[in-house]
Amino acid sequence: MKEGPDIAQIGSLIGDPARANILTALMGGRALTATELAAAAGVTLQTASAHLAKLEAGGLLTQRKQGRHRYFTLADDRVGKLLEGIMGFAASRGHLRHRPGPKEPALRKARICYDHLAGDYGVRMLDSLIEAGSISVMGEGLSLTPGGEKHLGSIGIDVSGLRSSRRPLCRSCLDWSERRAHLAGSLGKALLSNFFDKGWARRTENSRSIFFTPEGERRFLALFPLELGEDIEQPQLDDTP
Amino acid sequence: MKEGPDIAQIGSLIGDPARANILTALMGGRALTATELAAAAGVTLQTASAHLAKLEAGGLLTQRKQGRHRYFTLADDRVGKLLEGIMGFAASRGHLRHRPGPKEPALRKARICYDHLAGDYGVRMLDSLIEAGSISVMGEGLSLTPGGEKHLGSIGIDVSGLRSSRRPLCRSCLDWSERRAHLAGSLGKALLSNFFDKGWARRTENSRSIFFTPEGERRFLALFPLELGEDIEQPQLDDTP
DNA sequence: GAGATGGTTCGGTTACGATCGAAGTATGAA
DNA sequence: TTCATACTTCGATCGTAACCGAACCATCTC
Structure with missing residues (x-):
């Protein structure tokens, strides 16, 4: 009966609402202080501190001391992938938050998934790259074509530099809001950074x-066109438990 | 702050040790009764009943009444994939069970992952298929080559029949013990069934x-050879009957 | 029908863990 | 030095949920 890895431990780490909020906040990709995370989780600083200690002991988080601040981040991109996987599953089962809140539409349109672009725009970007022949699909996997390397090089992505990193260049990541794949991996990260650098987009607090930005949006949509027309059906998430 | 799907709910479902044991037991792929699951979880029948109700409400389980029995299974293969993903993560962080127990080596050698073969043998099978050119790799994805279709057909796998199902033919699934990919999808399922049908292997209680079986093992190893040599640690004598 | 087996529901107990106030430590600023 | 900010540790409270005994419902066998 007692076999294999202990999924209950990490399940219970994620299972507490306050900790789940902390992890979700850190999915934003940037390092946050304990105070910020306490606010995000809706608990006091003492409580957050206890949660952060547990999450760190569990290997989900790492902290970096800097002066009198302690910055927390997800331990690595495997944690991000794990969380996005759980989010996708939760969304598919209708485990949505009770109050969808006003930010929901913005989230569905474009959001950061640890370090790359997700949401409607993330899915569109990958679809467009595939249509253009820059990325080829094989089962669940993705790979950059020679043409794609040239294409992305022309907009300022140094693909050969990315290859030298140990991290996979292209990875598909299942989008919880669109229920379709978007582009992760070092290339996905590089593309998002590129948009930030060009001033097309920025993070929100x-x-x-x-x-x-309006200009950035125009350019993004022009750079990643879709043949099919943009009004594809939105697969609905049914929210009955 | 409160954004996106509610990962805490499914986290807490998995986070309880009794429920985690139930889910792990169901990863074996076959339907189990409430009584069996209670024993697997180490709790009384009443307690297990409550847990099963919660898991079902959470969409992780489905039940099927048959006579006076109730058979529970994982809701679908997405649940299996989710759990295997969490197991892989937990294993990578060293969240192993406290007592590794005598069954651990047998598990690492060959085990069932929802409905397909995992463990050392599962990884070997996929590696061999790739070496033989039966399956091609593209990033994280897998696809069956024409030659592979013929090859598998010769050992009794009806690939064209599998294609008609909605389920993907080839999928890679990350193995928590080997930390490498093994073959999932309908093809992975068909191969394991094939081994059972031929009497090469059987499930354990x-x-x-x-x-x-000794004969089955011999045939399996012959059917899926590895170039690299097998002498690199052929560990694990199994202790189960 | 009676009896046995499989499973659920109810009620009450118990234990664990999330929470916060208050006090304590570390780092930076004045 | 003194004060302020950032965070941790301690201690106590409190709620929730896991748990089991007992009773109850359902299905099969005889």
């Missing part, structure tokens, strides 16, 4: 959603 | 581990 206290949210995973990404804000596109 | 109360465990996810798979027992190979």
Whole structure:
């Protein structure tokens, strides 16, 4: 009966609402202080501190002392992938938050998924890259074509530099809001950084959603066109338990 | 702060030790009764009943009444994939069970992962299929080559029949013990069934581990050879009957 | 029908863990 | 030095949920 790894431990780590809020906040990709995380979780600093200690002991988080601040981040991208996987599953079972809140639409449009672009725009970008022949699909996997390397090089992505990292270049990541794949991996990260650098988009405070400037949005949509037309059906998440 | 799907709910479902044991037991792929699951979880029938109700309400389980029995199974293979993902993560962080127990080696050698073969043998099978050119890899994805279809057809796998199902033919599934991919999807399922049908292997009671007969083992190893040599640690004598 | 087996519901107990106030430590600023 | 900020540790409270005994419902066998 008692076999294999202990999923209950990490399940219970994620299972507490306050800790889940902390992890969700850190899915934004940037390092946050204990105070910020306490606010995000809706608990006092003492409580948050206890939670952070547990999460760190569990290997989900790492902290970095900097002066009198302690910055927390997800331990690595495997944690991000794990969480996004659980989010996708939760969304598919209708485990949505009770009050969808006003930020929900912005989240669905464009958000950060640990370090790359997700949401409607993330899915569109990958779809467009595939249509253009820049990325080829094989089962669940993705790979960059020579043409794609050239194409992305022309907009300022140094693909050969990315290859030298140990991290996979292309990975697909299942999007919980769209229920379709978007682009992760070092290439996904590089593309999002590129948008930030160009001033097309920026992060928003206290949210995973990404804000596109009007000009940036225009350019993004032009760079990643879709043949099919944009009004594809949105697969609905049914929310009955 | 409160954004996205509610990961805490499913986290807490998995986070309880009794429920985690139930889910782990069901990863064996076959339907189990409430009484069996109570024994697997180490709790009384009443307690197990309450847990099963929660898991079902959470969409992780389905039950099927048959006579005076109630058979529970994982709701679908997405649940299996989710759990295997969490197991892989837990194993990578060293969240192993306290007492590794005598069954551990057998589990690492060959076990069932919802409905397909995992463990050392599962990884070997996929590696061999790739070496033989039967399956091609593209990033994280897998696809069956024409040659592979012929090859598998010769050992009794009806690939074209499998294609008609909605389920993907080839999927890679990360193995928590080997930390490498093994073959999932309808093809993975069909291969394992094939081994059972031929009498090469059988399930063991109360465990996810798979027992190979001496003859079956010989044939399996011959069918899925590895170039690299097999002498690199052929560990694990199994202790189960 | 009676009896046995499989499973659920109810009620009450118990234990664990989330929470916060208050006090304590570390780092930076004045 | 003194004060302020950032965070941790301690101690106590409190709620919730896991747990089991007992009773209850359902299905099969005889």
